[in-house]
Amino acid sequence: MDKTDMEKTLENRDLMERFSFASRFGLPRTIIAGFVLLLFIMAPIVGADLTMQVGNVINRFSWNAVLVLAMVPMIHSGCSLNFGIPLGIIAGLLGGTLAIQLGATGPVSFFIAILLATPFALLLGGGYGWLLNRIKGGEMMIATYVGLASIAFMCMMWLLLPYTSPTMVWGLSGKGLRTTISLDGFYGGALANFLQIPIDPANGLYFPTGAILFFALLALGMWAFLHTKTGTAMTAVGSNPLFARASGINVDKMRLLSVIMSTWLGAVGILVYQQGFGFMQLYMAPNNMTLPTVAAILIGGAAVNKATIPHVIIGTILYQSVVTLTPTVMTAMIHMDVSEVVRIIISNGMIVYALTRKVKGGSR
Amino acid sequence: MKRKQTSKVSLKRLLQDNSVPIMFVLICLVCLPLAGYSPAYLLNELVTRMGRNTFLILALLIPIMAGMGLNFGMTLGAMAGEIALILVVDWQIWGIPGIILAMIISIPISILLGLFCGNLLNKAKGREMVTSYFISYFMNGVYQLVVLFLMGSIIPIMHSTLKLPRGYGIRNTVSLLSMRQQLDNLLAINVGGVKIPVLTFLIIAVLCLVIIWFRRTKLGQDMRAVAQDMNVARDAGINVDRTRIIAIVMSTVVAGFGMIIYLQNLGNFPTYSAHTQIGTFSIAALLVGGASVERASIGNAFLGVTLFHMMFILAPEAGTAITGDSMIGEYFRTFVSYGVITVALIMYESRKHRAKSQTGYLLALAQKEEEARAK
Numbered sequence: 001m002d003k004t005d006m007e008k009t010l011e012n013r014d015l016m017e018r019f020s021f022a023s024r025f026g027l028p029r030t031i032i033a034g035f036v037l038l039l040f041i042m043a044p045i046v047g048a049d050l051t052m053q054v055g056n057v058i059n060r061f062s063w064n065a066v067l068v069l070a071m072v073p074m075i076h077s078g079c080s081l082n083f084g085i086p087l088g089i090i091a092g093l094l095g096g097t098l099a100i101q102l103g104a105t106g107p108v109s110f111f112i113a114i115l116l117a118t119p120f121a122l123l124l125g126g127g128y129g130w131l132l133n134r135i136k137g138g139e140m141m142i143a144t145y146v147g148l149a150s151i152a153f154m155c156m157m158w159l160l161l162p163y164t165s166p167t168m169v170w171g172l173s174g175k176g177l178r179t180t181i182s183l184d185g186f187y188g189g190a191l192a193n194f195l196q197i198p199i200d201p202a203n204g205l206y207f208p209t210g211a212i213l214f215f216a217l218l219a220l221g222m223w224a225f226l227h228t229k230t231g232t233a234m235t236a237v238g239s240n241p242l243f244a245r246a247s248g249i250n251v252d253k254m255r256l257l258s259v260i261m262s263t264w265l266g267a268v269g270i271l272v273y274q275q276g277f278g279f280m281q282l283y284m285a286p287n288n289m290t291l292p293t294v295a296a297i298l299i300g301g302a303a304v305n306k307a308t309i310p311h312v313i314i315g316t317i318l319y320q321s322v323v324t325l326t327p328t329v330m331t332a333m334i335h336m337d338v339s340e341v342v343r344i345i346i347s348n349g350m351i352v353y354a355l356t357r358k359v360k361g362g363s364r
Numbered sequence: 365m366k367r368k369q370t371s372k373v374s375l376k377r378l379l380q381d382n383s384v385p386i387m388f389v390l391i392c393l394v395c396l397p398l399a400g401y402s403p404a405y406l407l408n409e410l411v412t413r414m415g416r417n418t419f420l421i422l423a424l425l426i427p428i429m430a431g432m433g434l435n436f437g438m439t440l441g442a443m444a445g446e447i448a449l450i451l452v453v454d455w456q457i458w459g460i461p462g463i464i465l466a467m468i469i470s471i472p473i474s475i476l477l478g479l480f481c482g483n484l485l486n487k488a489k490g491r492e493m494v495t496s497y498f499i500s501y502f503m504n505g506v507y508q509l510v511v512l513f514l515m516g517s518i519i520p521i522m523h524s525t526l527k528l529p530r531g532y533g534i535r536n537t538v539s540l541l542s543m544r545q546q547l548d549n550l551l552a553i554n555v556g557g558v559k560i561p562v563l564t565f566l567i568i569a570v571l572c573l574v575i576i577w578f579r580r581t582k583l584g585q586d587m588r589a590v591a592q593d594m595n596v597a598r599d600a601g602i603n604v605d606r607t608r609i610i611a612i613v614m615s616t617v618v619a620g621f622g623m624i625i626y627l628q629n630l631g632n633f634p635t636y637s638a639h640t641q642i643g644t645f646s647i648a649a650l651l652v653g654g655a656s657v658e659r660a661s662i663g664n665a666f667l668g669v670t671l672f673h674m675m676f677i678l679a680p681e682a683g684t685a686i687t688g689d690s691m692i693g694e695y696f697r698t699f700v701s702y703g704v705i706t707v708a709l710i711m712y713e714s715r716k717h718r719a720k721s722q723t724g725y726l727l728a729l730a731q732k733e734e735e736a737r738a739k
């Protein structure tokens with residue numbers, strides 16, 4: 001039997017919607033991608049060195065990508081955006097400081113730091129996951145404040161813990177860690193210098209092959225994990241917890257596992273960030289990592305309940321392009337340095353958009 | 365015998381319900397001898413801080429009444445107040461008239477921001493708090509855009525003392541010397557070395573009366589109905605979305621006034637950071653007073669401001685006395701204010717979770733019973 005006209009028009013509209021660019025790519029993602037494209041076009045016109053800009057974006061991508069990847073497991077299991085990433089970062093900082101304290105040097109110290117951070121990440125992630133299982137539905141707000149409170153708590157700890165390594169403690173009093181610790185001679189550039197390809201050596205610009213490979217390895221691992229039986233179960237918990245429970249999946253266990261994975265990836269992520277940046281920042285600094293990370297994955301097209309590896313990659317590239325290019329291009333164009341304001345508005349606007357949108361699922 | 369037991373139980377419940385205020389009393393009692401302040405100094409500081417902060421904290425009550433939780437978007441009102449103050453300072457209207465004019469100017473800005481926030485929150489029912497938290501951050505970006513780039517270039521600012529040397533944008537600190545503590549000093553009385561800003565307290569008292577009166581109006585009742593159950597309220601003919609927007613707009617306007625009172629007491633303000641912590645500290649203070657996410661009274665606000673600021677005054681000195689490092693106390697009080705909010709949020713959510721599973725359990729029991737009867 002023929003379909004009625006009504007059904008046909010509906011089908012047509014459905015098709016149109018599916019193929020219209022904006023709805024397929026997500027409206028804000030389209031706007032920001034257009035903005036980034038405009039920045040790249042404008043860069044040579046206003047006299048900025050395009051090679052250098054692209055190189056910077058690649059480098060910044062290699063610093064941040066693992067942190068953004070840390071969002072994925074929790075979003076998959078339905079724990080929403082991980083505003084509690086500071087817990088993972090704290091585990092990473094503990095691992096890094098302990099590695100230096102124990103006298104590890106050179107690129108090997110990077111892996112020692114990851115090793116030392118792992119038990120902390122498991123412990124903190126476990127406690128955090130246990131907490132989140134008790135407050136299903138209110139994860140985001142509580143995660144935000146758990147993050148803030150733990151950062152403030154660690155601020156006291158950085159002063160009180162008995163670290164003695166002279167490269168880390170204040171020179172004058174001999175105790176209490178410095179706010180910024182240089183990683184020269186430790187794991188600074190541990191990954192980035194591996195197999196690096198020169199782009200513009202005169203300006204110290206290299207393609208960080210090692211760091212990109214490291215991210216690719218973790219991303220591949222994540223992709224593979226999400227396709228195992230456990231990974232599929234985790235996704236099922238995120239998309240429909242009732243259905244998941246009915247089919248015999250232990251919902252709480254899956255959520256706990258996802259939180260631990262996120263926390264561990266957060267710990268590794270901050271260590272990767274530090275090796276690229278060359279410094280370790282303590283005290284209130286972890287606070288500044290949360291927003292860019294969450295905003296990046298949302299710009300990539302993720303929603304509060306759906307995220308994939310391409311979201312991570314696209315989002316990090318777009319976000320880091322905005323961060324890298326706006327200062328040079330916008331300043332040259334309108335003679336005002338609005339980059340910081342643009343960054344704040346874009347990242348927070350993205351989060352508000354994600355929280356207020358009704359449709360389920362992210363853009364493809 | 366039986367009676368004794370019930371009193372024991374109620375005492376336990378009393379302790380449980382007020383665990384946060386009791387914990388704070390204990391912290392203050394421990395810190396008090398360590399800090400070593402004289403009672404007169406302490407009382408003076410406390411009274412000043414009460415006058416400065418109470419109005420801001422009261423701004424949080426109305427959204428809680430409407431079931432929208434802790435309004436982190438009160439920062440929006442604070443920004444409106446700051447913009448109004450900058451304009452008034454530029455027009456050089458001094459003293460009390462300046463303060464009143466600033467309040468009047470802040471109203472339309474607050475209403476606009478409140479409408480924006482309220483509309484967004486209606487799209488995010490069930491996660492108002494986290495959304496309002498990020499709306500305040502988003503608006504902070506817009507505020508910076510306006511104050512740092514548009515003021516002086518598009519919005520006329522006459523006096524170069526206010527502007528950055530480059531010709532546009534406001535300097536990092538705005539001096540309110542011309543209106544410093546004008547409100548507090550008018551009608552102030554001195555009792556044994558403690559200055560009591562009577563007028564400020566009168567204004568706060570008026571606001572309290574307004575809130576008490578407002579609870580009894582039709583709109584106030586509507587808000588409580590919306591807080592109870594949105595669907596039932598909608599069936600009863602209440603325009604839920606509109607009621608919620610009004611609650612946020614009112615909170616924003618009150619927060620704007622509160623910020624002006626707060627800043628006239630301080631006498632100057634850091635243009636770009638004065639509002640960033642206002643939300644956190646006001647909310648922490650309210651929670652310390654024994655309020656929860658769904659229930660808060662004027663009494664909670666007063667108790668909270670007293671205890672929280674007592675801790676704020678004592679912690680740095682006590683921290684220095686214990687550890688010999690002044691930063692410890694600073695970090696400690698930041699930790700406590702975040703920690704208190706965290707604990708309150710966890711208690712609220714876990715109670716909600718438990719209630720939900722209990723209703724599910726009861727429903728399942730009823731169903732089973734019915735099935736058994738059908739057989």
